[in-house]
Amino acid sequence: MGKTLFEKVWEAHVVKTLSGGQEVLYIDRHLIHEVTSPQAFSELEKRGLSLFRNEKMVATADHNVPTKNQHLPIQEELSRKQVDQLIKNCKLHGVELFGLGHPFQGIVHVIGPELGITLPGRTLVCGDSHTSTHGAFGAIAFGIGTSQVAQVMASQCLLQTRPKTMRISVNGQLRKGVGAKDIILHIISKLSASGGTGYFVEYDGSTIRALSMEGRMTLCNMSIEMGARGGMIAPDETTFEYIEGRKFAPRGKDFEKAKTYWSTLYTDEDAQFDSSYTFDSADIHPMITYGTNPGMGIPIQGEIPAIEAINNMESFSKSLKYMGFEPGEALLGKKIDYVFIGSCTNSRIEDLRMVAGYVKNKQKAPHITAIIVPGSKQVEKQAKAEGLHEILAAAGFELREPGCSACLGMNEDKVPNGAYCVSTSNRNFEGRQGPGARTLLASPLVAAITAIEGKIVDIEAHLG
């Protein structure tokens, strides 16, 4: 029997299998950031252990950094201390750090791929659930807790129970105004916020093949939002073209050699998955969420489910009460206060180009606060080189400096209590963007149109 892409990559990394079936999995690259690493460093120090392979680690500061005046010391004391701790730990243990002020600094899941650290066939982990992003390259990438961060630091390995495999195929031509973000919000709305738990997903089909690397990253990024450990896509010419010439990617003959290996990374025709789903692109519309988990999504012109359609009333009612919405109502015409474009889901150059392309020669609605946070210094640099910052500024958008920002509101970038925010990030949990903030997840295009119109509009009708 043939093997799936996941099995090929996983099996190439098994160091040892334990009697109970657990496997020791070798980790090729370990990314760390300021929030989930300090306790791991102290754990090692407490045990008198040193880093086993510090050259396989890369660090950045992204979660709590300010997105204004990054050249100045961080104002907020606890954030500053945490970032200082990262600098100290990296120096002491010899870990490469792309910290504030470094031209490679940025959101960990944006810089890994853009620097060529993320490569097909690799295993990659980070103390962050959106590590699933890197699966877009045909890597096995998943988020881990801090105890596991310490385990990888100490041994470059993790003890793992092998997840089950799920195939999600998406075929056909996408409708106008529909992109990768809508595809994944559509899938999660069908499978629910726990539908992928226990699985590692492979996305395939003609629609996926036609996506850019940025789109594929958006898709894999949100695999965790249906509970999956990760999502991956078999590498192809689009992947190789993206990787070639990146800072840490193999070059010349090494690249050609690598490409030969990477080209073997696909699911064999007779391979078996534990679970499979197929979607038709024609059924996917621009999406938006109305509730407090990413599974609570609807086509933008649709209606919130009526009470009769709901299994757990208690959770559903709590969620709608928090959002200030009624069962069965439409979202079209709802006034929005904030628009946030950023996060590891949608802060790459393609996202910024999409937004700038739409808002060019337009003005945001006067009551809207629109902030746009590039995923990295490299993205910021590219956006400026293309003049996007001027287009965005002219439309009334504030272009900030890189970081996780209002996706999780660890820094100053928070959405006020009760305010509605259309956000390109990945989580609409209660209080995620600030205490009392109400988040509606959507694509960069929907976010851009919302900023201009000041309310939710039917973008398919809008685009004609």
Added chain:
Amino acid sequence: MKFTKVVSTAVPLPFEDIDTDQIIPARFLKATTREGFAENLFRDWRYTKDYTQNPDFVLNQKAYTGEILVAGRNFGCGSSREHAAWSLYDYGFKVVVSSFFADIFKGNALNNGLLPVQVSDAFLKPLLETISSRPQTHVTVDLEKQFIAFEDKEEYFDINPYKKECLLNGYDDIDYLVSIKHDIEAYEASSKII
């Protein structure tokens, strides 16, 4: 942190999809040590906007105490923050019961001596009803024999045998991984991954 058996009253939290942002909001993740997270456990549910206690939230109701938290399905979804497990443990919970756990949370809990007990929906429903209406009810969780019981109801639960050994004996993965260093080096020497 050895774990054997817990006999305790339990706290009901009958919502589904309780994510780790609710367990501990991101703005409280700025510490560089593992201690002190209990203070902000379920922060935005426990306290109102002006930081007074929310009397409607179960942890603020004197009747409900104990070392066991019982929650709706898909507990711990969302962020990988281990701080969620630390804050529950720091608050005094030794067991979390649900009919379904998110993967990363489950692993984090097991790595911190907090036992995730997955039960059937058919068991969870009467358990939630019982501990809500009769908060003095004792619930027994026996790791060695792998069962959970209250009143006349009992259910067997599953746990990875390796993780069970770790919890019963108070050792962890680092101890093991460091002990197989030579296997890891041998793997590295043979690996062809770029």
